[in-house]
Amino acid sequence: MAKIIGGITTSHIPAIGVAMDKGLENEPYYRDLFAIYPPIREWLTEEKPDIAVLFYNDHGLEMFLDKKPTYAIGCAPEYENADEGWGIKPIPPVTGETELSWHIVNHLIENDFDPTVCQDIKVDHGATVPLTLLWPNFTYQGVKVIPVSINCERHPMPKPSRSYAFGKAIGEAIRSWENDAKVVVLGTGGLSHQLDGPRAGILNDEFDNWCMDKMVSDPEAICQYSNVELVEKGGAQMVEIAMWLAMRGCIKGEVEERLRNYVSPISNTAVGVQLLIPKD
Ligand code: DHB
């Protein structure tokens, strides 16, 4: 059976991808942020996951406000990125894993989740920036990727508790796949930030750190918040913690927090990074 070997949370701020392209990792502004990635990459190089299930949000590239699936699963042989409005960033496509994608879809439908199936979909910075951070130079170390999107853009969004349950069902699906693949689960986006409107620039270090603590010890505590409460606490884009909850839901039982970093702000956003290892 397939095995989930770990979970990683990371931001997807486009400026971080640009900083990597320009080799700015050691600049004073970025140094503390980038310090966490070499040990995470070392772990990935040692553990060699075969597949990454990547929870992300599509900010409008494929799923604009007029067509917004609540949950969508990539079932494509490969995923390209595309122009988000400032020129196409030439990232080579990542390879998919359609057999596991379909296994997840079937398992979800049998367990009362009804995701949108995407056999042809491009992915935006929500997916490409985390991939660039974790596997630089677009080598991806042979890892296959299954992108899973969660609506974080338009009302009504899924409840945090629902995204956690959704992740639990995906974790069950992975563990019931008859294949000895090693799987890493990625929760991207977050933490506190708001990009526009009167509260643009809001940050909440205390709440972010509470969420990171609870990601380890008690993720259900985060699920008690509604999306409106999350917006009040950490700004409109705090709802991106949905992807963290889905990732954490995949991991059954207790976790060891192997690595953590928190830097705020980078661009407009508080950046939290964690490497969580299942204890079972
Ligand atoms: C920023 C953060 C995001 O989550 C995003 O999707 C785009 C930009 C930022 O802080 O610049």
Ligand code: FE
């Ligand atoms: Fe975002």
